[in-house]
Amino acid sequence: MLQRTLSTTLASHQDERVAIEGWIHRRRRLATITFLIVRDRSGLAQVVVSDDATRQQLDRLGEETVIRVEGTVSANAKAHGGMELTTPTITELSAPAATPPVELWRPTLAVSLPTLLDKAPVAWRHPAQQAIWRLAAASLRGFRETLDAEDFTEIQSPKLVGGSTESGATTFIVDYFGRPAYLAQSPQFYKQMMVGVFERVYEVGPVFRAEPHDTVRHLAEYVSLDVELGFIRDHRDVLRVLRDVLAGMVESIRKTAAEAAELAGARLPDVPAEFPVIHFSEALRLVGADPHEPDLAPEHERALGRWALEQHGSDFLAVEGYPAAKRPFYTHPQPDDPRWTNSFDLLFRGVELVTGGQRLHEYADYERALADRGESPDAYESYLQTFRHGMPPHGGFAIGLERWTARLVEADNIHRVTLFPRDLHRITP
């Protein structure tokens, strides 16, 4: 039996007899011939069917039926890739498929988002949809390759935790053998502890937020790309690693998923050698906001994004020095003015993509920070252990994978770039 050939490699088999395998993407029956498009993981191939028996066979095989086609590779300038299969014989690898819930052969899927999400297991077969997750996969690869090369160790921290990480309000509660446990909102505490072990760590994993909001930006579960490193001077060292990581992610897409980027309509950014940085107080001034605002509003972020593009030709802008009030207790203050912190947000095209910064590393500072917020250190016992036993100055950041791909393809709704989104109303498929 002929070995399988992928549809995008036909050009190297001209005039040979080959076998391709895939899904019936589309059939077009004309007066004397039927055009068949077969889709496999590499792309599409055209098959020309003129034999009557085979045309009749195709008539009963709906779109999405899985088939094997043996045919002769023939040049045709009009076919995808300049080649098509002629004089084919077709073997069915699955029973005839039911009519797909969405027309996968159309260039774009013109159906509502809820329908798309309900039909995700089949709808995501559409080439432009597939491409979005190929971008995500290529990004993850670039993320890890960059950090592996810089001597980071990959960790996997537990998602079932005994206490909530950041704030109790948005934590999912699990029945853990009859007692309550929580789903980790982030690997924050674990990645810090592991700086004590490996100095430099990263993790790719799910995080869980019981967000009671139904918006285009929120997910109850998403993929977080977490990084933490020790022996830094301050948060600027963290920003430098973040720059390398994002550059590596874009580079990986260019290298391994250029076609997917095109199919998904992604606009890949140029990552500058160094991110432009602006202080939070200066950012407020620049957008004409009240100097006592504790945070940037979305319209401020958009204005700053435009400013970065005009002034620095950069899709990215780091805003540093966020006020302590809006940052978690482990955030390191700005040494010369404790109203501010050594933390940052990275804006990508005017939207917050990454949050990061330097953390406290002295036990006494944690005790004080918790006391200032009226919290007891007892709730953080196993986390605080670490700081009693020697921790270097350290910091890190977290990138939301879905937020990243949403920005790349300029999606209007984060659910559109999430494989199986979870929110207030959706827990299936």
Next chain:
Amino acid sequence: MLQRTLSTTLASHQDERVAIEGWIHRRRRLATITFLIVRDRSGLAQVVVSDDATRQQLDRLGEETVIRVEGTVSANAKAHGGMELTTPTITELSAPAATPPVELWRPTLAVSLPTLLDKAPVAWRHPAQQAIWRLAAASLRGFRETLDAEDFTEIQSPKLVGGSTESGATTFIVDYFGRPAYLAQSPQFYKQMMVGVFERVYEVGPVFRAEPHDTVRHLAEYVSLDVELGFIRDHRDVLRVLRDVLAGMVESIRKTAAEAAELAGARLPDVPAEFPVIHFSEALRLVGADPHEPDLAPEHERALGRWALEQHGSDFLAVEGYPAAKRPFYTHPQPDDPRWTNSFDLLFRGVELVTGGQRLHEYADYERALADRGESPDAYESYLQTFRHGMPPHGGFAIGLERWTARLVEADNIHRVTLFPRDLHRITP
């Protein structure tokens, strides 16, 4: 200020003044000098302190205090790596550390497992412990590199699911905005659906089992390495990919974590070009078990492991054909005898490491399989969608990361190789 040098690279800086940064691993005060061992992410370095003021400074800095040492690199055949630092000046990068709960400088940590796990954030700093997770990280890298090279796409499936995947008995229940949801016991359904999209997929992620057992083999949360691929002939094609993956994992350890393998006392296997395969019925006969046994007992697996080593010189043995009764409903029967299935377990040194096989791919077969088990297809609606719309013959497998590292270092208890294990009694740290 001098740039930081890693402790294992001192040999390339002989007679230069360098700065190292790390933890005080050990101090030994002799009559006229103090030996200081500094630990950083690369390993250990010896510092010789003869200056009185610096010796007194060290007296008040406990083990695990984080310091910076500037000193001259001097040859000393007795020191680790043949070099040591002399005439040092020491800068404190953290407050003096409290005495560690375990003596990290001892070659082995001779404390009970519960103590180790309670003190994990600090105990895992021990070089031999660190090494275990470096093995895990290197294995993951080899896993992904192998599959990336074979055209697989990485996916991230949701961990919050609307129905239980395999059997209700061991599923954790989550309060999902006032309704019940479940923690995924495996990405099985999602990876199969994604074969319809990408043909070949893999995922590394947490899985959750509410195992009410307190044993040396069970974890309530572990890291699963999942693979699924379409257009196979049968489960033997899946076994071939599994072989490549395990070979890639071992190769990655040899290439990127050879020192960790030595420190952790790992015994790396040779992965044969092809796994020896034995049929389940033949396996029962070989170990002298009742031919009607539906599964292999642990002592049978151990006996088969010894047999594979003797007969095939292999640490691995694939057992194929397990009876349908003991396999999930989506398992593909053995075409010539439906008492058996196209599934396998891979034994590694006489312990089950991997479960896998060919799955059903026709909708009608799923309906029948569920009916045979008295289950309604309604509960699996979004999963079954996939099979109505054309799915190729496919199969896959899952490797438990902790089980893999446990076997490599021959750990007596899986908790010993798990960063932060979760079980019936343990949810912290």
